[in-house]
Amino acid sequence: MSLLLKLSFCVFFVFHVFGILSAHTTPPSSKWLEPYRITITNREVPQVVVGCDDRGAEVIHPGESVSWKFRMDFYGANKYNCRFYWFEGNNSVTPREETTFPVFDDEIIKLCGRSLFSMNRCYWSITRIGFYFSKIDAGWPNDAWRIMHTWRFE
Numbered sequence: 001m002s003l004l005l006k007l008s009f010c011v012f013f014v015f016h017v018f019g020i021l022s023a024h025t026t027p028p029s030s031k032w033l034e035p036y037r038i039t040i041t042n043r044e045v046p047q048v049v050v051g052c053d054d055r056g057a058e059v060i061h062p063g064e065s066v067s068w069k070f071r072m073d074f075y076g077a078n079k080y081n082c083r084f085y086w087f088e089g090n091n092s093v094t095p096r097e098e099t100t101f102p103v104f105d106d107e108i109i110k111l112c113g114r115s116l117f118s119m120n121r122c123y124w125s126i127t128r129i130g131f132y133f134s135k136i137d138a139g140w141p142n143d144a145w146r147i148m149h150t151w152r153f154e
């Protein structure tokens, strides 16, 4: 093997192994640490498409939610990064807006709570303005919701 070939194989191998290791850090990975449930509700945007890491794309119409639960992993390293698309109609091809942010990370964990024994809940609401967080299922509208992100102006 030429040196160049060996070198490129090395680089490929390192990236490959890194990919396998990092894939294994995504939740759920344990059965005994803090339980969390994330619920994302679309309040008024005609059609939202959301993709969160390994969860695949989901469509949320007004009044609908997507929700999932998981447990904190051993290293407390869980993170869900989501990409949101705003479509004006079900047949729209081009999103009017799109934005990406973590719906669950070290900052959000503090807001959701850290109980080991009962479900820690993280609620998100989507409007035409942006993305609101609440740790209780407050109904809508309600002062419990706090705006965290807008669609455009980060």
Ligand SMILES: *[C@@H]1O[C@H](CO)[C@@H](O)[C@H](O)[C@H]1NC(C)=O
Pocket (backbone or CB within 6 Å): 046, 061, 088, 089, 090
């Ligand atoms: C999109 O589809 C949903 C459910 O299939 C329907 O309730 C909604 O009215 C549709 N929205 C538009 C803008 O056509």
